[in-house]
Ligand SMILES: Nc1ncnc2c1ncn2[C@@H]1O[C@H](COP(=O)(O)OP(=O)(O)OP(=O)(O)O)[C@@H](O)[C@H]1O
């Protein structure tokens with residue numbers, strides 16, 4: 001058995017991770033070498049987005065809970081890292097009213113990014129403990145309310161965030177290579193998490209909360225830890241994104257952006273890394289395409305009014321269509337496999353339970 | 369003081385209607401409908417389009433706009449929610465989020481990103497004197513309409529078979545079907561009532577700002593969340609009570625918060641909500657509804 | 664009247680029925696027996712449309728009703744009194760009964776039917792305006808049966824009507840079931856209390872692990888296998904039973 005085969009025949013999903021990582025790397029090399037300059041930017045953006053979707057999947061895909069606050073933690077990471085990494089002499093330009101104590105805080109970019117992620121994780125750790133105990137409607141509204149609170153703070157606390165105005169002057173640090181590397185690391189990390197005992201327990205608790213508690217899995221504790229981990233990824237991704245885009249405002253961390261990440265996750269298939277990745281690819285391509293259409297329509301004078309919202313309308317219709325006809329997403333809950341292995345799997349019963357659709361209920365057989 | 373009371377009653381009435389519309393669907397489908405605000409937006413654009421481009425008298429513009437919101441609510445149920453009803457709660461939530469984004473952006477795309485002025489009869493904003501207070505007629509109309517609607521809905525829920533069936537369905541959905549009550553009927557009626565309430569809310573909401581824009585539904589949605597959390601998601605009475613309590617809370621905070629933190633009022637509100645949820649997840653009024661899902 | 668053929672049903676990955684077939688003729692009282700978890704309730708749920716069967720057919724009064732909506736099946740005259748009574752606790756007795764008549768409401772008939780239920784269950788008249796949740800277990804069971812009767816079912820399915828009732832109330836419920844049968848209602852009765860059920864049943868089926876293991880008259884059942892083995896025994900005895 002060759003080394004490659006051994007790698008590929010490991011835990012399910014390992015093939016996905018290796019294949020995806022290779023694909024990302026090859027993609028980065030190709031884009032960097034041959035594609036027009038705009039593509040480099042799009043690719044960088046795509047890698048950071050992929051990282052964010054994987055982070056969202058980490059908690060949501062594994063617990064089945066719609067995590068509204070996720071995008072708030074992306075924002076916390078972005079602001080924290082940017083405040084730390086920006087040169088004190090430049091900070092007054094970006095945030096005129098910043099607290100003097102914050103102005104003098106300064107770190108190199110990499111530690112700043114890590115601290116940003118840690119701040120997001122720490123905030124998550126403080127607020128999430130009571131949140132995880134709630135379920136259903138109350139839990140959803142509480143998570144949503146928490147996002148609103150985070151958003152109000154971002155838009156109102158202008159000594160820190162410059163309020164609703166744009167935060168300027170962040171260094172451009174995130175290159176295509178850094179973004180690709182970060183995406184690959186997140187891939188590996190989320191995969192390891194899924195196969196770790198914590199990940200397995202979380203998935204058990206998603207499939208049957210009561211059975212899982214009966215088996216001694218502390219649902220609250222497992223969810224809590226994963227929530228923090230997911231927020232860490234959010235914070236890191238937010239920091240990287242901020243250091244790519246260099247100026248941003250609180251609207252980048254609100255319901256609209258969460259909608260994009262959520263669409264990626266659901267269209268691809270919540271419940272697997274392959275699904276998150278597939279969704280991120282498809283939606284990124286779709287969005288860029290629709291943006292081209294929008295700007296063509298607006299610039300060519302074909303129509304007399306400005307086109308806004310076309311992208312969102314199409315994405316929302318796609319999302320609704322997927323939920324109706326294929327709620328398990330394009331990938332369908334299981335990981336990508338080698339074609340060869342799929343045949344084997346068909347012949348012999350797979351040791352792994354197959355699809356674990358997040359958006360299907362256990363009682364799907366109940367008549368309607 | 370009298371002025372405070374009338375303002376609070378009027379605001380509370382509006383909030384009660386907002387909350388009631390959300391809970392009507394929640395009670396039966398256990399769905400927190402994020403698209404609820406967009407039904408309010410729909411009626412708002414109804415007021416704008418019909419009021420601006422047709423010669424219809426204002427009262428028929430209002431009635432048609434309210435009907436439009438109910439129709440929109442029904443259509444979203446038919447097209448988007450019905451097919452995902454048997455799937456997980458999260459699938460329904462994500463669907464409602466998608467419907468919300470779809471409707472908002474459709475308004476952006478097909479009407480305009482900018483806000484549009486809505487003509488309402490001048491009498492609406494005329495001041496009247498009552499109990500030594502001068503207040504816009506709109507406030508009194510809000511209170512009066514709310515009382516009329518609450519009485520009407522109470523009669524409907526208590527004394528008609530449909531109402532009884534709806535109460536039964538929010539208690540035990542499958543058993544209700546075993547009585548021969550069609551599932552689609554109760555759910556559609558719940559959405560239609562929810563839409564009607566959204567439409568009425570819209571008339572008064574738009575009446576305050578005299579304009580409509582694609583994001584107009586967002587604030588009422590938040591209000592509905594806060595009020596239902598305070599009052600309890602599981603009972604209609606709770607939602608109404610929550611609306612009035614929130615109206616009171618809002619006015620008190622507006623008066624008592626120092627100017628420097630007034631911008632944080634929403635954050636305060638939501639902190640209160642979060643604390644409320646953590647300390648008393650069932651709300652002020654413990655409803656009889658179970659958490660059983662429709663599926 | 665009711666013909667169930669090779670019915671399969673599952674809850675997610677858990678298969679509960681592996682091909683159940685049974686028949687109920689007009690005017691019969693048929694008992695469906697079996698241990699806990701045998702699949703009795705699942706069978707009734709699949710017949711009444713609450714659960715959509717994976718495979719198999721259900722025919723009622725000559726029409727196939729497999730996988731139809733529960734509300735449509737009730738309208739055809741097939742009513743289920745679910746396990747654990749399932750009355751609407753926040754609704755009054757009156758409202759519970761009114762809902763029972765949802766599919767067949769006619770003003771004159773409604774009053775008549777109501778009087779009939781009062782004759783059978785006098786306690787319901789006393790409690791008429793009280794919330795169902797305030798009734799005792801036995802009263803709730805009576806309400807559940809009365810509610811189902813309000814739809815004038817041609818076939819009534821009862822899921823463990825004696826569950827959790829005191830011996831005196833159990834007597835009363837069984838007497839009532841006999842009365843209903845004597846008045847011409849066809850009944851499919853699921854019971855844990857096999858002895859009592861066999862006393863009044865015309866025929867019986869025994870369900871085990873999602874399969875029918877026996878069918879015949881109560882006399883046949885008693886002679887062909889030790890009743891206790893239906894409930895406590897293992898496979899021995901069961902294999903020899905001819906159907
Ligand atoms: N909602 C459910 N989800 C998952 N499995 C279920 C569910 N309901 C029943 N089952 C399983 O299906 C099988 C048959 O259950 P069913 O309720 O039909 O049994 P029963 O014969 O009615 O038992 P009892 O006499 O205890 O009422 C059992 O193994 C049970 O564990």
Ligand SMILES: [Mg+2]
Nearest residue numbers: 703704705746
């Ligand atoms: Mg049972």
